[in-house]
Amino acid sequence: MGLFSFFGPKRKAPEQTLSEAIRNIFGYHPRNVSIYKLAFKHKSAAVTINNGFRHCNERLEYLGDAVLGSVVADFLFKKFPFKDEGFLTEMRSRIVSRSNLNMLSRKMGLDHLVEAGKDGNNAGSSIMGDAFEALIGAIYLDKGYAFTKNLIVRKIIQTHLDVDELMMRDINFKSKIIEWTQKEKKEVSFNLVDESENGKKGKLYTIELVVEDDVLGRAQDYSIKKAEQSASRQAWEHISQQEAGQ
Amino acid sequence: MGLFSFFGPKRKAPEQTLSEAIRNIFGYHPRNVSIYKLAFKHKSAAVTINNGFRHCNERLEYLGDAVLGSVVADFLFKKFPFKDEGFLTEMRSRIVSRSNLNMLSRKMGLDHLVEAGKDGNNAGSSIMGDAFEALIGAIYLDKGYAFTKNLIVRKIIQTHLDVDELMMRDINFKSKIIEWTQKEKKEVSFNLVDESENGKKGKLYTIELVVEDDVLGRAQDYSIKKAEQSASRQAWEHISQQEAGQ
Numbered sequence: 001m002g003l004f005s006f007f008g009p010k011r012k013a014p015e016q017t018l019s020e021a022i023r024n025i026f027g028y029h030p031r032n033v034s035i036y037k038l039a040f041k042h043k044s045a046a047v048t049i050n051n052g053f054r055h056c057n058e059r060l061e062y063l064g065d066a067v068l069g070s071v072v073a074d075f076l077f078k079k080f081p082f083k084d085e086g087f088l089t090e091m092r093s094r095i096v097s098r099s100n101l102n103m104l105s106r107k108m109g110l111d112h113l114v115e116a117g118k119d120g121n122n123a124g125s126s127i128m129g130d131a132f133e134a135l136i137g138a139i140y141l142d143k144g145y146a147f148t149k150n151l152i153v154r155k156i157i158q159t160h161l162d163v164d165e166l167m168m169r170d171i172n173f174k175s176k177i178i179e180w181t182q183k184e185k186k187e188v189s190f191n192l193v194d195e196s197e198n199g200k201k202g203k204l205y206t207i208e209l210v211v212e213d214d215v216l217g218r219a220q221d222y223s224i225k226k227a228e229q230s231a232s233r234q235a236w237e238h239i240s241q242q243e244a245g246q
Numbered sequence: 247m248g249l250f251s252f253f254g255p256k257r258k259a260p261e262q263t264l265s266e267a268i269r270n271i272f273g274y275h276p277r278n279v280s281i282y283k284l285a286f287k288h289k290s291a292a293v294t295i296n297n298g299f300r301h302c303n304e305r306l307e308y309l310g311d312a313v314l315g316s317v318v319a320d321f322l323f324k325k326f327p328f329k330d331e332g333f334l335t336e337m338r339s340r341i342v343s344r345s346n347l348n349m350l351s352r353k354m355g356l357d358h359l360v361e362a363g364k365d366g367n368n369a370g371s372s373i374m375g376d377a378f379e380a381l382i383g384a385i386y387l388d389k390g391y392a393f394t395k396n397l398i399v400r401k402i403i404q405t406h407l408d409v410d411e412l413m414m415r416d417i418n419f420k421s422k423i424i425e426w427t428q429k430e431k432k433e434v435s436f437n438l439v440d441e442s443e444n445g446k447k448g449k450l451y452t453i454e455l456v457v458e459d460d461v462l463g464r465a466q467d468y469s470i471k472k473a474e475q476s477a478s479r480q481a482w483e484h485i486s487q488q489e490a491g492q
Binding site: 082085193206 | 307309320323330331
């Protein structure tokens with residue numbers, strides 16, 4: 001055993017490393033490191049305790065998803081004072097979409113912190129987005145809503161996202177779906193399954209997007225074109241997750 | 247003109263009345279009454295301003311829906327420390343369901359405060375639930391998250407809801423749907439449209455509930471029975487709103 005082993009730097013405890021990682025990413029030291037540790041524990045690495053309860057990040061993900069939804073709703077409400085709720089809802093969907101949360105997770109380097117078991121591969125790309133939401137849940141429990149809101153807006157949205165670009169990005173999901181079904185040699189149809197009168201706004205259309213015999217998207221709008229786009233976006237998210245999981 | 251007209255009590259301004267109503271319901275005076283006024287303005291009573299923007303409660307409803315979701319998520323997370331995210335999600339759905347929010351609105355007397363135009367009848371029972379959510383949005387903007395959370399938990403959930411009863415209430419939505427379709431002489435089917443392997447948890451089933459040719463519900467679960475129940479609950483909410491709107 002050499003001299004270095006005695007006098008060299010001690011190996012840090014995992015909690016200390018995690019605490020430093022959080023400080024590097026967000027600039028603060030967590031109070032309760034154990035919640036953050038839990039946030040990075042994917043269900044494939046879950047420890048089942050006495051009563052069958054699985055100790056993993058799923059509960060924190062549920063909480064973080066809700067807190068993130070509220071913070072982003074507030075952010076958009078104030079950023080766009082003259083946009084209607086349809087626009088705000090669409091923008092929020094884009095910001096909190098799995099693909100966007102996965103991208104944010106990678107930018108922040110969360111992939112180095114996630115703890116997943118070998119079954120974790122089945123979950124595909126959703127692991128990163130899930131961990132992102134669970135981390136928001138952990139920050140909320142550790143530091144409260146105001147702190148979390150400030151962090152999401154300044155350290156995540158304003159640092160890593162171009163909201164105006166996201167707004168302008170007019171993704172034609174219907175084209176994407178059609179291209180994909182042609183490539184995969186699958187049948188696709190956009191079915192108008194319901195139309196109902198709704199006062200001044202005119203008819204409310206319900207569109208279902210069917211690939212082979214599966215309904216992969218379903219949306220309502222006062223414009224058929226917009227309903228088709230929303231149904232296509234749903235289907236696209238579904239297909240992307242399936243493909244990532246394979 | 248009699249003596250009383252001169253010396254009798256002055257008619258109060260609408261803002262003052264609304265401010266007092268809020269104090270009577272929740273025990274505090276609003277700082278910014280105009281946001282609360284907006285919260286009670288249903289879109290059927292909207293005023294369209296210069297650039298086509300409709301001045302009504304839809305934006306506040308969008309915000310309040312998100313804030314309510316976050317507060318209820320937090321409340322349940324802490325109330326049930328050993329329940330999994332499936333249970334928490336289901337309980338939250340029950341608390342924030344349109345039928346429950348409508349019931350809360352009536353209990354709190356919000357129906358006396360809502361301002362709706364004659365087209366408002368088309369919206370059926372959703373007016374009250376929408377106003378409830380918009381009011382949460384107004385309180386959040388006026389007083390912040392911590393105040394709103396405290397108010398929702400103490401003045402609404404703990405005062406007007408029996409959460410344990412809501413938990414025990416095992417509504418059999420599938421039976422409700424079958425009864426309804428028999429009464430209405432409509433065809434109903436529960437179709438297994440997808441099943442996929444998902445590691446340890448087993449197969450993930452996707453069930454679609456089809457009434458005549460319309461998909462009224464779609465849900466995924468590791469149990470077919472549970473997926474059918476969730477799809478039925480969606481369909482039930484849809485049918486209830488349609489019937490209320492007629």
